Amino acid sequence: MRPENYQAVSHPPSHEYEVFFGPNHPGIEGNYALKVRLHGDEVTAARADGGYLHRGFEKLMEGRLWIQNIALVPRICVPDPVPMEVCYSLAIEALGGLEVPERAQWIRVMQLELSRIAAHLFTFGGNAATTGMYTPMFWGIADRDLILDLFEELSGGRVYHIYNIPGGVRRDLPEGYLKRVSDTLDYIESRLPDYDNLMFTNQVFVRRATGVGIMTQEQALDWGVTGPNLRATGLPFDVRRDDPYLIYDQLEFDVPVEEAGDAWARTLVRRAELKQSLRILRQVVARLPEIDGPIRAPIPNPLAWNLPLGDVYTRVESSKGELAYYVVSNGGDKPWRVHVRGPSAMHAVQVLEHLVTGARIEDVAQIMFSLDACPPEVDR
Amino acid sequence: MTPTDAPGHDVTTTLDFLLQEVDGLRTRWVAPRRLRVDLPAETLPALLELLKGRAGYVHLSAISCVDWPDDGQFELVYHTWSYELNVLVMAHIRIPRDPGVYLSIYDLYRPAAFFERDIHEMFGLWFEGSPDMGKFILTEWEGPPPMRKEFDGEAWVMEQFGWQEYRPEWLTEIEAKGGGISKRPEQLRGDKGEDGTA
């Protein structure tokens, strides 16, 4: 089957032409497409086109055991996989009535925040590259690698860890691990002034980002935007604070807010979140040695584990926004239904189409990266 | 109100009091900030309108669809969140599976457009009044809506791609020593089928 219509019409529409952003385009995030209709360099209409990364996760999960799915979920968002594991584990724990030991909760928070830093560093690189600045990408990804090294030491996997399992975490921290986490944090903190010099105070970037893709708070609420993109419009909503899970209510952190709602504000919010994540991690590193105890609640034989009938909706704050799992059990050993609410699903389709319309062609990539859309979350 | 606090007595009572205005509801607090509401399908728009207008439920977190083929029903779950009350209301409705048609809530919540389109693609439900029911993810898929329970993805894959034999030398060696795969994949699938019906 040929996917598109090859029939000619008698008169091609004049004064407007089409450009395909993606699926293979340096200005697109991942394998995702945006069809853009242009007049000169001004976008008159845009249409998102997803499904290139569709793997049918929700169907696959219905065919696998509760515990097997843990290996599947991190693949839903590649740059920021830990929230996926945690959110799914939280859902199973809620369904099965498991009490997660405190130490495991702290370790999970540490993982979540490390993953958030890694995801933000990744995004900064891509965002800077859309304005032609490649050094932040080279630096950011190299620094992110240090965090991946920490993950690797902990779980054996650089990108996909499969470390959080229902009931807790797979194994305890290696010896001296917290020291190495602390060192990495020091290093990343020492790099922040460099990033400021390179990107956040760089007029090339500031001017390209200011006033681009403006979203008001009303629009953001209307479109269901969450996460840094919502906070960049001035609403301090963060699932970690307002619907706390794990031990986030015992931690001190701020919810950074910007008012402007443009690409620059969104970038600044991520920049401030990086600092908050570092602050959370410092607290975790300081408190974790004091908290002893098991790292995993005892669970029944995972290969024959029937969860009771019920449903649960769990939410966590991923680096992209509100990530939620709706899990339904019919009392069997496999999920009856898992619905993944990827945060990008909102801002990578509707919002992107809206913000891009009326923008100029060179700002399209900038808008897409400043929204930090994660296509695999949309396609699942 | 401090946001990290669990909803106090006042929030709970406010919400419970408010929800008395809609008939036919069954409410249940499943967790401190999770209120489950079961209601007949026809009263859902009234409930959402009430929540949005009177309790600040401006955020539609998700619409989930669950297929219950044994009951002949689809369950639709509307997860809404109030930035003021910090309580998630999950409104459960059931609609008959056969025509599989329901009303769109796009005029109340814009994000509904995405979820309704997604459910239409994956389950084949039709939402009347939704702005765009065109395909988004499965644009080049011609089979049945894949998330329906009667669609057996694995069988489809077997038919389309066939099972690929994988017997490297080392496996043969192990098997010669008496080890190896104890259950063939066909057997495994057969077992699963029995379990599923049980």
Added chain:
Amino acid sequence: MTTPLDLLLFTAAATVAGAFALGRWRDIAWLTGAFYIAQLIQLTGLDLPSASHAGFTLFGQLVGWQMDGFGRFFAIITVGAAAAATAYMGGEWGERYRQAGHSLVWLHGALAINVLAMLLLLAGNDLIALFIGWELTSWASFLLMAQGGERALRAALRYVPYAMGAAMAVLGGIVLTHAFTGTLQFTELAQRVPQLENWQLALMVTLFGVGFSIKMGLLPFHLWQAPAYAEAAGAGTSFLGAISARMGLFALALLLVKFVSLTRLADLEFVSGLFDARDLIAWVAAFTIVLPTFTALKQNDARYLLAWHGIGQGGYMLLGIVIGDATGSAGGLLHVFNYATYQAALVLSVFAVLHRTGTADLNSLGGLVTRMPLTFLVMLMGIIGLAGLPPMNGFVSKWLVYRSLMIEGRPLLFLMTVIGTLGTILSVYKLIHNTFLGQLRLEHEGIREAPWSMTIPMLVLVGIGFVTGVAPGLPLQWVNDAQAALGLPVLPHTLGGVESSQGGLDMLWVVGVLFAGFGIGALLFYGVGNRSKRIHQLDNYAGGHFLSADVRYHYSDHFYAGLMHRIGPLYRGSFTRLEEAVASANDTLAALMQAWYRQRVPMLTLLVAATAGLGWMVLQ
């Protein structure tokens, strides 16, 4: 007894007579074309200087004609442009023109009158003869501009007040000159004018300068030119674009170089030791390069785009002449010739496209390369020349101008020319891209190549452009004559270009290396590999998408939108306002003059002006 010049002028007059008498004859173009060729042969064989016997005395001043090397240089271009235009008119284009209800007689006639008037102007030996030629040229070009329908007439009518203003200014200048020097003969003027007081000189230069600049389209008197030239009938546009405006340059060069002399001009200082009249003119020329070129970039009609370039390219010529050393003036003068060859070719190719598709709107063309490959070739060579790239002749003249700017230590002016060239390259790319490249429109599916009667003149013109690009020594001979006649230092040249201690140019080598490079590429391509594959337009890569034929992927509308976002505000904010202010001032002034001159009491006005002038002369 007749001299060669008499014979030439007679031939030109005979062309006019023949064009009008036999105009209804179907193959009149052959006749007039033959007459132009005859004139061209006479011109190239002319002994310099060649005087005419015709002449009379007016107000005690001898009025006569004599052609020197400078005049001949322009005359060759004039007649050549007329010959190419006539050949173009001869075939299918002329037939279509006549069928559309226009008069081919008047078009041929107007062209012949133009040539005659210009020859008279170029051969003038005193200011009165110059003025007669000047007025004749103005009216003849009005006649030619008006031959193209309603819009052309309106644009031509806009030119009238400008021409009036120019004539009045020139007339005033002549009166002044006579008052100051007592003579109107060129040879005597050349001796006496430099001895005038500074204020007298300034007054004279201003009056003449304004008059001549209007014709030349120098900033800020350039606004009439583009529409007037662009809207004329096809061959008329090519003739006007190629040479007509250069009459202003001719007169200006005569004034600035021959009479006033550049060293004397530099004495007219505005800021002592820093900025003088010569600098002013150089900077006006530089701005004439930049601003109209970027205006051309904004045009969406191919004819307008080229007409605006005509104004901009005039800046290079004047700049080269004002710099005044051997290299610069040779470059400026050579540019007149070079520009005429490729501008005529470009205009003709645009009109060939117009002839076939019915539009010159750059937004509704595209992909024509498959249908009109020869026209594409002509336009390609033409824009290479216009952008000043080897192997075309435009490169040589621009190179000479750049070279002299660098030798003379004028880096800022050099920068301006480079900016202008940048704008030229961008806009000619727009021209060829939007016309010939990209997606062919469905309504142009059945288009065929332009007929031979149109392609041959175009090909001959670009052929001349190429040959004189490879061997610039050929036109440089005429340029040397012109330099000598003006009293400028003469640039020594070879067949391939210039030899000089400060770095020469040999186009034979340049083109040789260029084609050797192409040759190596071709050898690799055809000899070794030749594994290239021809692909369908829908087999293009678009980010992984399957293309369909019903969508437009070709970016032609709002071309350079990004650049326009940057420079657009500048145009809107300052330049357009200046443009409008100048235009309205010009128009008001001209309308006022027109009103006095034509409607009120013309006799009385003339009488008053003449009396005042004469009275002043007597009092002196």
Added chain:
Amino acid sequence: MTDLRTIPVVAAGEERPSGGQGNLLARVFDELTAFCRSRSLFMLHYCTGCGAVELPPAMTSRFDMERLGIQPMVTPRQADILLVTGYVSTKTLKRIILTYEQMNSPKYVIGICSCTVNGGMYWQSYATAKKLNDYLPVDMYIAGCMPRPEAVISGLRELIANIRAGRSDYWRDYYRRYDHYLGNQQRLFGENWQTPTDVIAEARHYGLFGPETLGEHTALLEQHQTPLQPFEMRLGLKQDKGSSS
């Protein structure tokens, strides 16, 4: 000078004539070509799946792929390597085939991640293709979920060595056994599947027409093929002469 085309060029990967046979000049030229090719590889910048997330680390400061002469390239026309990074959904697979056919020969395909080998953990997914070399000739697989940047780089080094030694010429296989590949594609995408590229004509053009180039599947293709209309580039083609004179 004789026509360079008449000099027998040793096809890479085929049995080379033993010493003394063949043209020395041609062999030197062949060696030189292989040497140059192996040292400047452009890989297509197409993030097809989740393995793409390990490519930025491989490309940037820490592992620095560029020191091997490998750089991302945005268009397939100038690219040498097609990296298929991870699972390919059927929708993506169509684009990958389109992209692959538009790449210029010689071209190499690397399948990264387990999913390209056999479907990986998505083996039962209705949306992903399972075995990449059913649809495209794959030069190299780099298995793992996902392979580390070191693995990616070592795989690329292996490919470089293969190209240098003239062993990697699977792109010829696509032309020689087009019917086989097309059959698998038709099985997945439906029998009216077609791409704008005319592979059969190219196979003839490159002299790579094999016995299995044509077959029942290409017959099916010809049956369903709709011509590409109407915006055609027809410069200099013979059928145009009639209309232009």
